[in-house]
Amino acid sequence: MTIDFSPLYPKLVNLILDTIFVVNESGEIVFVSEACHQLLGYSPEEMIGTSLVKYIHPEDLERTLAAARRVMSGHHHVDFENRYLHKDGHAVNILWSARWAEEDRLRIAVARDVTALRRANQTRDALYRISEAAHEAQTLQALCTGIRSVVEELFPESCLHLGFNDPHTETLTFPDWGNEGRCMDSETLLARAATGSENSLALPMVVEKAVLGLLIIERAATATVFNAADQSLLEFIAAQVATVIERKRADENLRFLAHHDGLTGLTNRSLFYDRLETALRSASRNEGRLALLYLDVNEFKKINDTMGHEAGDQLLIEMAQRLRDCTREADTVARMGGDEFTVLLTDVHGRDSVENAMAKIREILTLPVALGGATVRVSCSMGAAMYPEDGETASQLVSKADSAMYGSKRQM
Known part of the structure; x- marks a missing residue:
């Protein structure tokens, strides 16, 4: 006896953890599975009838449209990755598998959220590069410049400020190492850190309960906002940076004492x-x-x-x-x-x-x-x-x- 499973198809589709999209040749979403709510924060009813372009991260728009044209010309995609914008504003990394159904003139795609995987890779790479910068940098200034390069690659359209606590004067200063021309004065940075915003985060750099300073990162007003995953990554980086800076400071102090008078600080x-x-x-x-x-x-x-x-x-x-x-x-x-x-x-x-x-x-x-x-x-x-x-x-x-x-x- 042959059983007709076709009535079950909609239920089966909505049981899949990945999100299924069906898009017409004009780029309009004609179907999306219920997993879209977990993926991007929208219900199927909110997305059906809208343009897929609306949800693509602006920085990935051109290459995404180029990939869509390749799929529509008959080239299947099984490993295309780009970023979309969640309803709350944060970026989502998506891995796509897509094909073109010529008979229906529809683009059918399955989207998988790989944000956590990418974040784990970024965390590992950031730790490696920070360790590499610590090994190569001869001075604290060179180390901070290297760290800034790592963080600003992880968070495009951002500006990183590193503030250092002077335990003797109990003041926080923000040298503009590697950030010339765009580093604000200490009072402005501290005011922004105190008030906080969706586009800025301030994280203490702590080693053994001693606060070495403050890591402040700001994004442009047009960039995506920081989310919990971003904060978790930056907290991890701040902890690693604090450890490396403490070690670098100790090394610099030893080198300084080898060539300078301990009382006056003059050349020995x-x-x-x-x-x-x-x-x-x-x-x-x-x-x-x-x-x-x-x-x-x-x-x-x-x-x-x-x-x-x-x-x-x-x-x-x-x-x-x-x-x-x-x-x-x-x-x-x-x-x-x-x-x-x-x-x-x-x-x-x-x-x-x-x-x-x-x-x-x-x-x-x-x-x-x-x-x-x-x-x-x-x-x-x-x-x-x-x-x-x-x-x-x-x-x-x-x-x-x-x-x-x-x-x-x-x-x-």
């Missing part, structure tokens, strides 16, 4: 000699001139003995900052040990310019200093040596400047 003796050797090679090649200043703080031991070592440390920190302030960016200021400092002046034009630089330093260092509730004045002894007149090697110049400094001290 080792790095100073490296820079001096480099400057000498450059001056030799280009027939240039440079000067080396050697100085110490007069009666520093007396301040240490009478006011305490903490006051002495504060005085050295203040002297170091003043030396930074009164020298050029191209110059190098170093702490050689104790209260002794050196200044490497590159591209000098003669002894007059060196004497002017020394006079400026003396004037600034002798300004009053507040130490432990008291105000003190200090002076410095300083000697100078010039290349090539006073020596052609690092040791010769340092020895000459050191001797000149002690000569100055004897004349006091």
Whole structure:
């Protein structure tokens, strides 16, 4: 006995988890299974009679129409993927299988939601690329630029801002690394993060309960809104970024301490000699001139003995900052040990310019200093040596400047 199952077909079609679309040659939906509600948030009644184009993500429209034309010319599609817009505004990744029924002049397609699969792949790829960026980046700035590239590929038409918390000042700053020309000031970013919107998300970057900063991502007003899946992915990325940034900061701090003085942050003796050797090679090649200043703080031991070592440390920190302030960016200021400092002046034009630089330093260092509730004045002894007149090697110049400094001290 032959059983006619045709009355069951509509029920069977609506039991399929994937969504079945039937579209005429004008692009109008003539049938859609009930699974469309789960897929795009619309009921069949809302979609039937409307144009399929209405639901396609704008960025995928042209290639989707081109694929539809290929199907209508007799080429079956079994692996075409694009994005549609859910009724609530978020994007849905869809994998299509489609064929053209010539006898009925209809395009018949089955649509499968692969958003979760794509998101899982994106999460894996993002983690790999962030790890890769952490491995390749030599500085925190380079790392942040790499992270921004990863996130803005995942979320087109978006702008990522990374804010960093300063535990000493309890302030949040947003450097524009890799985001030049479009990074808003900190107050504007924080205001937007506090108010929130469908087109922006603000996520803390936390490591072991310590808040390192804030990850803020904004989409253009015309872009699709963020959904729960987007937020989940960005929370995962924020956690990974926080871990990587903490490790990178620790690495940078170790490298910094290897070449800088722990108290003042100035270049240390080792790095100073490296820079001096480099400057000498450059001056030799280009027939240039440079000067080396050697100085110490007069009666520093007396301040240490009478006011305490903490006051002495504060005085050295203040002297170091003043030396930074009164020298050029191209110059190098170093702490050689104790209260002794050196200044490497590159591209000098003669002894007059060196004497002017020394006079400026003396004037600034002798300004009053507040130490432990008291105000003190200090002076410095300083000697100078010039290349090539006073020596052609690092040791010769340092020895000459050191001797000149002690000569100055004897004349006091």
